[in-house]
Amino acid sequence: MNSLKKQLYKYVNNPLDPNINFDLGLEYENIGQTAAALSFYLRCAELTEDKTIAYESILKTHKCVAKQTRRPVWEQEQLITALTHLPQRPEAYLLLSLWHSGREEWKAANSYAVQGLEIANLNLAPLKSDVGYPGHYALKFQKAFTCWWVGQRDLSIKLWKELFKDIHLLPKDKYYEVILNNCKNFDIIDEKQYNKLTQE
Amino acid sequence: MLNNISQIAINNGGSLTPLIIPSELTDGTGLCNVSLFMDGDELLANIRHVHYTLYHSEFDQKFYCKWGVLAYLNPEDDLTLTTGNYLCKLDRKTHEIKEFINVDTSKNDIKPIWSFVGLEDARVIRWNKTLYISGVRRDVKTNGEGRMELCEIDWKDDSCVEKTRERIQHPSQNYLEKNWMPINDMPFHYIKWTNPLEIIKVNTKDKSTEKVQEGILPTISCDTVITKKEELELPWDLRGGSNVIKVDNQYMCITHEVDFWHHPGHFKDAFYYHRIVIWDKDWNLVRVSKQFQYMATRIEFTCGLALDGDDLLISFGYQDNASYIMRWPKPLLEKLEWEDLNKIRK
Numbered sequence: 001m002n003s004l005k006k007q008l009y010k011y012v013n014n015p016l017d018p019n020i021n022f023d024l025g026l027e028y029e030n031i032g033q034t035a036a037a038l039s040f041y042l043r044c045a046e047l048t049e050d051k052t053i054a055y056e057s058i059l060k061t062h063k064c065v066a067k068q069t070r071r072p073v074w075e076q077e078q079l080i081t082a083l084t085h086l087p088q089r090p091e092a093y094l095l096l097s098l099w100h101s102g103r104e105e106w107k108a109a110n111s112y113a114v115q116g117l118e119i120a121n122l123n124l125a126p127l128k129s130d131v132g133y134p135g136h137y138a139l140k141f142q143k144a145f146t147c148w149w150v151g152q153r154d155l156s157i158k159l160w161k162e163l164f165k166d167i168h169l170l171p172k173d174k175y176y177e178v179i180l181n182n183c184k185n186f187d188i189i190d191e192k193q194y195n196k197l198t199q200e
Numbered sequence: 201m202l203n204n205i206s207q208i209a210i211n212n213g214g215s216l217t218p219l220i221i222p223s224e225l226t227d228g229t230g231l232c233n234v235s236l237f238m239d240g241d242e243l244l245a246n247i248r249h250v251h252y253t254l255y256h257s258e259f260d261q262k263f264y265c266k267w268g269v270l271a272y273l274n275p276e277d278d279l280t281l282t283t284g285n286y287l288c289k290l291d292r293k294t295h296e297i298k299e300f301i302n303v304d305t306s307k308n309d310i311k312p313i314w315s316f317v318g319l320e321d322a323r324v325i326r327w328n329k330t331l332y333i334s335g336v337r338r339d340v341k342t343n344g345e346g347r348m349e350l351c352e353i354d355w356k357d358d359s360c361v362e363k364t365r366e367r368i369q370h371p372s373q374n375y376l377e378k379n380w381m382p383i384n385d386m387p388f389h390y391i392k393w394t395n396p397l398e399i400i401k402v403n404t405k406d407k408s409t410e411k412v413q414e415g416i417l418p419t420i421s422c423d424t425v426i427t428k429k430e431e432l433e434l435p436w437d438l439r440g441g442s443n444v445i446k447v448d449n450q451y452m453c454i455t456h457e458v459d460f461w462h463h464p465g466h467f468k469d470a471f472y473y474h475r476i477v478i479w480d481k482d483w484n485l486v487r488v489s490k491q492f493q494y495m496a497t498r499i500e501f502t503c504g505l506a507l508d509g510d511d512l513l514i515s516f517g518y519q520d521n522a523s524y525i526m527r528w529p530k531p532l533l534e535k536l537e538w539e540d541l542n543k544i545r546k
Contacts (some may be wrong), residue, residue, distance in 0.1 A: 032223030036522035
């Protein structure tokens with residue numbers, strides 16, 4: 001029996017268990033069946049009494065539909081639903097900032113990045129699954145990026161410098177590459193440093 | 201009410217299997233409302249692919265989305281609710297999909313002019329050696345009028361083409377005619393209404409055409425050929441669901457009922473319930489189950505019922521987002537709750 005079917009049987013024997021619903025959503029998400037995944041994540045959100053799990057489940061519904069593309073209005077509102085449910089957590093701020101910067105709505109993108117850094121509690125334990133939040137550095141990245149577009153260019157460069165200072169702590173993901181590029185473009189690092197870090 | 205009969209199945213010799221078309225072909229949107237047909241040694245299925253994701257908030261309904269607790273998340277740059285169909289061959293032991301192919305309807309398509317596009321809830325059936333799918337289409341008139349269509353299918357190794365498409369016209373028809381249940385062993389007969397029973401027969405030689413805004417539709421007539429006066433007092437209409445199959449010399453199908461309402465603020469919501477209905481060979485009502493649900497959720501829909509050996513096979517959609525086939529050994533019918541017909545006859 002494959003892992004999806006095993007999890008399905010767990011669900012059938014206990015359909016009101018929020019964690020089992022969540023895990024069945026994960027099984028479907030892992031194979032790209034995002035509509036099915038949404039059903040079970042949403043049930044988890046409604047069933048659980050744990051606010052963090054509900055928040056994570058709502059962000060998962062967003063991730064599923066975002067993967068389907070072409071539903072941006074719903075995406076934005078679902079992120080606002082998550083943010084409203086648990087404004088102490090940072091993930092929804094980042095995702096809303098990304099949503100707006102993807103549309104070159106720089107003021108809103110900047111606002112959510114700043115709110116994420118200023119209002120959210122960055123000491124909370126990470127969520128247990130991938131909702132599209134790689135770490136707090138992504139919020140700082142969004143702030144640096146959007147500051148440039150809202151006229152706060154000195155602050156933007158200061159933030160790129162801070163991000164570079166901690167670059168050794170970051171995973172080599174898409175953020176890492178852009179940070180290095182921007183640091184090179186703003187003469188924060190020279191060509192030699194750039195080449196060394198990108199070739200590592 | 202039994203709200204999770206899948207639990208009875210998997211713990212009593214039955215099984216439950218997810219039916220999946222790769223997400224590369226569907227963008228991950230919903231697969232639902234599977235029809236079944238035992239075609240000689242082959243178990244055929246038709247899986248409906250809806251190009252949306254259904255959002256249905258249940259229980260305390262804390263998480264309304266932008267469009268309420270029940271919303272169709274269609275692409276926001278395409279406000280249609282579009283359906284496609286995949287015909288499949290299932291492994292009779294595991295019920296997993298062995299082969300699947302998208303039904304190519306391009307030969308008969310005309311420009312859709314209403315928001316529900318495509319052949320919905322198609323049932324697969326072979327009558328007189330010809331393979332058909334038969335469901336409702338609502339996209340040819342600006343008012344969304346729905347009519348059952350009978351579509352001949354030419355399925356070869358590498359193609360599956362809708363060869364003909366005929367719109368079935370009944371002398372007395374409503375704005376929306378859908379969910380007629382094809383009777384497997386009575387070619388071209390459908391149950392149009394279950395309570396009281398009305399069976400129609402398609403007049404295969406009475407073909408005509410109807411001109412509509414975007415083209416000309418081939419049509420075919422039908423007439424009511426069997427009616428029964430016996431009527432039950434039930435909370436909602438019994439609407440069609442599965443094919444009608446013969447089991448132990450009796451006719452059997454699965455119906456659905458909908459409790460549909462609006463929350464304050466005009467946000468729509470719905471519960472769906474199902475029943476097994478059994479008639480004798482002369483179409484006298486024998487048994488009607490009490491309402492049940494499959495997997496403890498509020499929106500489910502059955503299009504599929506087949507018999508493989510001593511197992512009933514039942515297929516259903518879960519919130520329009522996922523589809524399943526359940527093996528239900530015949531003796532488990534006694535684990536369902538059954539109506540006392542003497543108490544509910546009108």
